Amino acid sequence: MGGTEEKYVEQAFNTNWIAPLGPNVQGFEQDIEEYIGSDVHVACLSSGTAAIHLALQLLGVGQGDEVLCQSFTFAASANPVTYLGASPIFVDSEPDTWNISPELLEKAILSRLEVGKKPKAIIAVHLYGMPYKVDEISSISQKYDIPVIEDSAEALGSEYHGTKCGSFGEMAVLSFNGNKIITTSGGGALLSKNNDQKDKAIFLATQARDNAPHYQHTHIGYNYRMSNVLAGIGRGQMEVLQNRVDARRSNFEFYKKHLSELTQISFLDEKEGYYCNRWLTCILTPSFEIREKIRLALNEENIESRPLWKPMHLQPVFAGDITFVNGVSEDLFQRGLCLPSGSNLEQSDLTRICGIIENTIG
Numbered sequence: 001m002g003g004t005e006e007k008y009v010e011q012a013f014n015t016n017w018i019a020p021l022g023p024n025v026q027g028f029e030q031d032i033e034e035y036i037g038s039d040v041h042v043a044c045l046s047s048g049t050a051a052i053h054l055a056l057q058l059l060g061v062g063q064g065d066e067v068l069c070q071s072f073t074f075a076a077s078a079n080p081v082t083y084l085g086a087s088p089i090f091v092d093s094e095p096d097t098w099n100i101s102p103e104l105l106e107k108a109i110l111s112r113l114e115v116g117k118k119p120k121a122i123i124a125v126h127l128y129g130m131p132y133k134v135d136e137i138s139s140i141s142q143k144y145d146i147p148v149i150e151d152s153a154e155a156l157g158s159e160y161h162g163t164k165c166g167s168f169g170e171m172a173v174l175s176f177n178g179n180k181i182i183t184t185s186g187g188g189a190l191l192s193k194n195n196d197q198k199d200k201a202i203f204l205a206t207q208a209r210d211n212a213p214h215y216q217h218t219h220i221g222y223n224y225r226m227s228n229v230l231a232g233i234g235r236g237q238m239e240v241l242q243n244r245v246d247a248r249r250s251n252f253e254f255y256k257k258h259l260s261e262l263t264q265i266s267f268l269d270e271k272e273g274y275y276c277n278r279w280l281t282c283i284l285t286p287s288f289e290i291r292e293k294i295r296l297a298l299n300e301e302n303i304e305s306r307p308l309w310k311p312m313h314l315q316p317v318f319a320g321d322i323t324f325v326n327g328v329s330e331d332l333f334q335r336g337l338c339l340p341s342g343s344n345l346e347q348s349d350l351t352r353i354c355g356i357i358e359n360t361i362g
Helices: 005-014 023-036 048-058 079-083 102-114 134-144 195-205 228-238 241-259 288-300 328-335 347-361
Strands: 041-045 066-070 087-091 121-125 148-151 171-175 188-192 281-284 336-339
Touching: 005 023, 005 228, 023 041, 023 188, 023 228, 041 048, 041 195, 048 079, 048 121, 048 148, 048 171, 048 188, 048 195, 066 102, 079 087, 087 102, 102 134, 121 134, 134 148, 188 195, 241 281, 241 347, 288 328, 288 336, 288 347, 328 336
Parallel strands: 066 087, 066 121, 121 148, 148 171
Antiparallel strands: 041 188, 171 188, 281 336
């Protein structure tokens, strides 16, 4: 917490605005809109997962449809596809950003078109805060008229050629889960350049209650709106967002400076025009064995690290779903490790972590 969150939460209690509506909700939405720019309209919701679910529904995804999904990501990027009775089509990554491969994405689209199945949407993820290849993915989206849902859950504060992530897709998604760069403890947001989509999202997120003096419903709705209390936390967090980005990027630079001399460790660098919030600092090792050697050595010292995301096409729950793979994400999963990256890490913490890694494989 940055310290000012309490002021907004206290306002919620003093004015008795506790429900999932109120001044903090509108204020938080405006704060995000001003930060992202690009004329986006924001609906604050209970989670990033809820935002993906509503985005898919607003794009007309339903029973029997197919949605192209980045395989190298967290399950929440793909799970909502199944909520609507649709099927995910998993697409592997490219090595430059670790995000969805434009070449494989186009191959997947052409393959599905050949059998008469045009995918309804593309879910592209800015993984670990690193922007995906926006120009290439947007070009494919326009070429085949398939809208992009931009999963920016890990990328608040990241930029692509000077434009904030969250402003590139037909719709975009943010997460304020407890592990994100700023947090409302739980929460998310749906972003759109179309105000009607925002209004429809809020309608669905508030149980789809029709405009009537009694409770009347002509659509199935959801309890997805963010509470005024949590939105107050979010307002305070927005005031320290750049500080959090600076802290995460500082962590990355410290690790890179002190570990780059080890030939067995490499880092994902930013391409020209890319600005990554470095939500997590990730390293690559030569093998699964060395990755595990580092992870277990840190664990022995009560320091948690974690392998990179296990690709969705390897998850038991998605066994049998159609995949287009090139081996990149499987290799990254085998060799990659997320290091401690919290915004509150002290230099002594980082020095200790680097010392353990150096002693383990140096």
